Amino acid sequence: MKLSPLRCALLVLAGAAAGFAAPAAHAGKTLDAVRQHGRVVCGVSTGLPGFSAVDSKGNWVGLDTDVCRALAAAVLGDAGKVKWTPLNSQQRFTPLQAGEIDVLSRNTTWTLTRDASMGLHFAAVTYYDGQGFMVAKKSKVTNVKQLKGAEICVQSGTTTEKNLTDYFRAQGMKAKPVVFESYEASLKAFFSGRCQAYTTDVSSLAAIRDKEVKNPDDYAILPELISKEPLGPAVRRGDDEWFAIVKWVVYALIEAEELGVTQANAESLKRSANPAVQRLLGGAEDMGRLLGLDKEWAYRAIRAVGNYGEIFDRNLGANSPLKLPRGSNQLWTKGGLMYAPPIR
Amino acid sequence: MRRRFAEAGRRAFLWQALAVGLLLLGGWWVAGRVEGELAARGIRSGFGFLLQPAGFEIGESLFDFHAGLAYWQAFLVGFANTLRVALPGLLLATVLGALIGFARLSPNFLLRALGTAYVEVFRNVPLLLQLLTWYFLLTEKLPPVADAVEFLPGFFLSKSGLAFPLPAFAVAAGELAWPQRGLLNIEGGATVTPEYLAVLLGLAAYSAAYLAEIVRAGILSVSRGQVEAAAALGLTARQRMRWVVLPQALRLIVPPAGNQYLNLTKNSSLAVVVGYPDLVSVANTTLNQTGQAVECIAILIAVYLALSLATAALLALYNARLLRRGSAA
Amino acid sequence: MIAWLRGNLFSGWASGLATLLVCAGAAALLPDLLRWGATHAVFAPDAEQCRALDGAGACWGVIAEKYRLVLFGRYPHAEHWRPALATALVLAVLAGFLLLPRAGRFFLGRAVPLAAFAAFGIAALAGALFLMAGGALGLAAVDTSRWGGLPLTLLLALGAVVGALPGGILLALGRRSSLPAIRALCAVYIELVRGLPLIPVLFMAAFLFPLFLPRGLGADVLLRVLVALILFAAAHLAEVVRGGLQSVPQGQYDTARALGFTPWQVQRYIILPQALRAALPALTNSFIAVFKDVSLVTVVSLYELTGALQLALAGDADWRPYFLEGYLFIGAIYWAGCFALSRWSARMEAR
Incomplete structure (x- = not known):
């Protein structure tokens, strides 16, 4: 008999099958x-x-x-x-x-x-939250309409890509997304000047502007929000x-x-x-x-x-x-959206 | 004696049946488990999603893709983008690889040293790192698009890529669409993005190092005696190369070079790290939008396997032709 | 001297022209390169000085500032001695393996028995793993999600090779087996996996394995990725081993069988030792490929050397412009590793 290499592997597999065939824990x-x-x-x-x-x-x-x-x-x-x-x-x-x-x-x-x-x-x-745009101030862009035809850096795996497309289509404008698989790569590309704008949720934009930028005043977050992001x-x-x-x-x-x-x-x-x-x-x-x-x-x-x-x-x-600012995240009693069903 | 053979045969059959059976069992179990898991968690499955509108844009494509088109069309665009970078990459790598391969065999010491240095540097650094470096050089060291350099009339180079004139089919034949400076961008003409350029250059430079070695080994395999005999017959160096060395070397060069071409195409999947929308990138985006990981990865695997099989078939064809010709001669 | 010059630089008009062109190119580029890399470069970790350069010189200060993050990723800062020691251990095992035949002859007067070395290697690797993970003997436990940098690259590469080699040998033997079903299964596996790029395989590890692996087993991305690397490398190694097996004449097998060896014994004592020795240079090339391939795990967010560099620089506005220097730094590390291995394999081949 010549050796059959797969048999060991298969025995292990069979063992594993027997050991774990029980369905994973679900409800409750x-x-x-x-x-x-x-x-x-x-x-x-x-x-x-x-x-x-x-x-x-x-x-x-x-x-x-x-x-x-x-x-x-x-x-x-x-x-x-x-x-x-x-x-x-x-x-x-x-x-x-x-x-x-x-x-x-x-x-x-x-x-x-x-x-x-x-x-x-x-x-x-x-x-x-809502999705917004960040641009370099020296580009003199002050609203989203001016981003017509612009290249926009996005990170993949987010709702952001789709919102971007939806918004630009609704406005009859064309955007060129440059999609990166990692957060670090997308930031690096934007700050190197590869794109004219960076888009994600505004809270994240604020965090990025605060933490990732040498001089926060060099960058502006455009006033428009283009989506709802709960x-x-x-x-x-x-x-x-x-x-x-x-x-x-x-x-x-x-x-x-x-x-x-x-x-x-x-x-x-x-x-x-x-x-x-x-x-x-x-x-x-x-x-x-x-x-x-x-x-x-x-x-x-x-x-x-x-x-x-x-x-x-x-x-x-x-x-x-x-x-x-608290904005929409203020309590409903103070004009915001935060509302908890009663605990009773 | 005969009994022993019969027994060995039966044992062999048993072992094989066991292996195949266990494999089937294992596969069945995995499939069942994935299916059960997906169903239990209410995760959508099946390839139906391919017909739905993709809803995302793809930064660059050969076709006029827009978000209203279906997922399968997005995959097609991704695949076209893979080929769009792989095919010119093959060409570039072949030219570069042949040049370096010849340089390594040159009688000139400096050329030899340069060739060796090139091969040793580019082979011994991961392709991923090389792609990132190319991309960084293109996006960081070039001027922003507003100050694009026009290094030839109609050729603009900037962080947004290379813009160049293209025959415009809409306009009268023979006319070119010229790129011009627009408000935010270079407008008109054709552009390739820095992502594309980085992947193209990176793949070509990396594969060229391997191709150079293949070319060198192929040429070295032709015995010295033959070259000397050809020289004695009065053939010039060029003639010796053309009629004696290359025909023989090619037989040894083509099969590994074919594999190298396949490698280059597979390696183009690294494009995802520099944001070039190749097949993997589109699959990744789709996977995230729909959550249908099993299906998206299955598509990826199927496409790459088809490419591999196609390459293998082409190489087999080439070999068969060589054999036929060899026996006819 | 002059004869050498004539023979190697000016043997004909084409060669002479090439020499002149190369020299002219070097004269144009080298001074700039030297200015950028050395004379005008900043070596101190001082972002202000680097900015003042405005690209006129390299900012090697970025390495001085960030090397710990690049080398060890997100591993807790106070515990950096542990990955450092683990790296040293792994490198010692590697160096030991490469230099084993020589060192043995030098110190002991004979080759070190492989079993003894294997025991040492396993102990050292276990030690390295324990150092990284901690959780006992007064070492704080560090979750694998925080492992990164060079030790992660080395451990993954070594783990993949060590795990894939037995699998690769079995697959190669299976592909030459006399049992058609086994042969077909092995061939299909090998060709299937070799036809795939690594990235979809890593995606499988990240997205699909958790769906069918039992809870707990699939919990660790690192483990899943290692399994994927092993499965991937095994197919590639199998082809290399098969090449080695083909170099052993069939006659040896028949002879050994006639002498009364069992099939296992023939493989174990006669065929495999020769086949592996014949395949060693090609195997080394595969190891180099694995070492380079490990850089791809950054795509599934494991912060090995390349990923750790991105992590270290992308999030820091002061140092973000100096990626090139960072790439050159880790490029040099990769290059040194790959080059040493390839030289070693060339020497083994020459023997």
């Missing part, structure tokens, strides 16, 4: 897995200031990361129990679909295609329980701002006379039980990262280097 199992491993696995960006980026001490900071922290605090009682998985824009959905991460909190736009056909569900909106965390399909938890943790943070509950006063407000506050913080009624959590789930989340307004100010707003 994420919470159990999170509890069992004692950590929330959170997909974040590879580095976008204000949303998810590593600071000089090696800690992940930003709005998207705070959502994960709040989640870990609510579910596991410890905001530190998060495993960060940085993902680039093209590869962000696969790990979620495959169950490698529990939540994708990575400045990702909620669209119908993604919601309906890519095996995921968006839980809530944490930032209302950003928020997404979870895998088929686990309604976990979906509800992520959704309501985000809403709890928004509700906390509306009710005036902050990181600092949450403890004292536990004995508040306001029943809504009591319900939120688990002073009296146990709302957490309905989610499969305990009474103080929201209290812990707020204690860990503060309410939505505090998170915004710390990462993107007045207390951050980006100094972005």
Whole structure:
């Protein structure tokens, strides 16, 4: 008998088949897995200031990361129990679909295609963004109409490419996208002068202008927004329980701002006379039980990262280097879009 | 003795059946698992999406592509872009490779040294790095498009690429469409982008180093005695090359050169790192827009395999012809 | 001297002309190159000085400023000694392998037994991996998503070669097997994979493997990419090994069988040693190809040497204009590695 090289490989394969033929865990199992491993696995960006980026001490900071922290605090009682998985824009959905991460909190736009056909569900909106353009000031371009025929640098794997096309078609103009597979390459090309404009969500443009440019005044962000970009965390399909938890943790943070509950006063407000506050913080009624959590789930989340307004100010707003205005991300009571369904 | 053979035969059959069976089982399991996973997660599958409008623009294309056209047309544009850079790349690499191959055999020491240096440098640095370097040189060191250099009348070179006059088919025959400075861009004529130029130059320069070695080895394989005999017959150096060396060397050069051409075409998939919209780049964008990874990668694999098979078939044809001619002579 | 000049530089009018042209070209370019690369260059990590150059000279300061990021990627800064040591270990194993026959004869008076070296190599590689990963013995655990730079390039290249070689040998043997089904399977696999560029294979690792691998196994991009590299390299190595196998005359097989060796024994003790020795130069070329191919993993966002350079410079406005110097720097690293290997293989071939 001559040797058959494949047989070893095939035996291994057969072994693997036998070992793993059991279907992967689906419905309702994420919470159990999170509890069992004692950590929330959170997909974040590879580095976008204000949303998810590593600071000089090696800690992940930003709005998207705070959502994960709040989640870990609510579910596991410890905001530190998060495993960060940085993902680039093209590869962000696969790990979620495959169950490698529990939540994708990575400045990702909620669209119908993604919601309906890519095996995921968006839980809530944490930032209302829009797509804009950045140009070099010396090009003297002051509005989008002047970009007729211009070459525009884009990063692939985003909704940006499609918006760009839609907008220019609607305006009857032609744009020449120059598409790069990595964020770094697209930035490099724009700053070397390869393109006349760079396009992505305006919050990211602000972050780029603030962090990546020697002199921010050399670049201008054009006033027009060409799209709606609601950003928020997404979870895998088929686990309604976990979906509800992520959704309501985000809403709890928004509700906390509306009710005036902050990181600092949450403890004292536990004995508040306001029943809504009591319900939120688990002073009296146990709302957490309905989610499969305990009474103080929201209290812990707020204690860990503060309410939505505090998170915004710390990462993107007045207390951050980006100094972005609240704009649409203001509470609905103050003319914005942030609105949490009632917690009751 | 006969029993032993029969037994060996049966064992051989069993092993093969086992291997094939296990492979089928494994393949079936993987396919089932992927299918199950996709269904369980509500991920769309199937090739139906190819008929839907792509919804994204492609920066440069041979056809008049726009976002309203279907995904399959976008793939076609990507494939055309791959060929558009690979074919001129082949030509350029062949010329350059032959020149360097001859230089390495030159009696002149300096030419030899230059040829060797070229081969050693370009072969020993990853192609990806070379492409990035070409692209950086083209986009960083050239002037912005507003200050494009017109190094020949009608030829503009800038960060936005090379603009050059092109026979305009719409206009009367023989007339050229001349590029002119526009508001933001050079307008009119034809342009190739710096992405295209970087991929073209990078592929050609890299493959030329390998082709040079193939040419050299082919020529060296012709025995010295034959060359000397030809010289004794009074043939000049040029004649010796044309009638004695090259015909024999080519037989040894063509098969590896064919593989090298195939490599060049496969290597054009690296275009994605400098933003040239080749097949891989279009597949990547489509994959991201639709989330249909399995289908997009399957298309990629099918196309490249078809290219490989076509090359192999061409080479086999060439070999068959050589053999026929060889036996006829 | 003069005879040499005549023979090598001015042997005919064409040769003479070429000599003059090359000299003229060198005279035109070399001074500029020297000015740019050396005399006018800035070597200090000072962005102000570099900007003042305005392109008149190279800014080597960018290397001085960023070399740690380029060499080690996003590995935690305080722990950089660990990837550095891991790199040294891997290089030591490589150097040991390349110089083994000589060193053995020099120090021990005989060749070092392969098994002993293999044990040393495996121990050193395991040590390097442990240094990178940590998580025990007081070393903080570092997630593979933060590995990067030179150690990642080396580990991936070495891992791919070490993993692919046995597979490649098996595939090559299978392709020459007397069992038609096995032969066909191996041939199909080899030709299928060799027909593909690496990038779609890497895409498969990034996008498809997670869909059918069980949860946990597919969790690590690094692991998936390594598997893809191994599967890819195995097919290419198989063809090289097959070339070596073909160089061993069939008579040896028949003779050994007649002497009572089992088929396995024939392959193990007679055919393979000769085949691998014959294929060694070609194998080395394949290793070089793998080493260069590893640079492509940056496409699936693993920050090996090339990716780490992009990471280090693209995000820093001060240093972004000096990519060329960065490319030349890592180009030199790649070149040194590939050139050393190819010289070594040429020497082995000459022997």
